[in-house]
Amino acid sequence: xxxxxxxxxxxxxxxxxCVNRARYQGTTFILHxxxxxxxxxxxxxxxxxxxxxxxxxxxxxxxxxxEPMQVESSGEGPVGTGRAIW
Numbered sequence: 001x002x003x004x005x006x007x008x009x010x011x012x013x014x015x016x017x018c019v020n021r022a023r024y025q026g027t028t029f030i031l032h033x034x035x036x037x038x039x040x041x042x043x044x045x046x047x048x049x050x051x052x053x054x055x056x057x058x059x060x061x062x063x064x065x066x067e068p069m070q071v072e073s074s075g076e077g078p079v080g081t082g083r084a085i086w
Contacts, residue, residue, distance in 0.1 A: 001026045001043075008033045011041065 008031050011018055018041050021027040028042040 001028060003028045003030060005030045005032060005037075007031070008038065 002025070004027055006018075006029055011029060011031050018027075018029050022029065022041050022043045026043050028040060030037050031039040031041065
């Protein structure tokens, strides 16, 4: 298993790539902030990965497109303009 040290900024800019490399290549990323190791992105052990791959029951799944919240217009400033907020 390969280990790579990267900054938190670099990890945030390339997050999907880090996750894919952890999953498919077994790479562990050690994230540093101001020169101090603060977190890791690493592959999940196979037994836990298989359990995590089970589908989420429909009642627990997040809706694909949530309904917007309606805001009453007060007519004052940018807040309360009556526009829908997600």
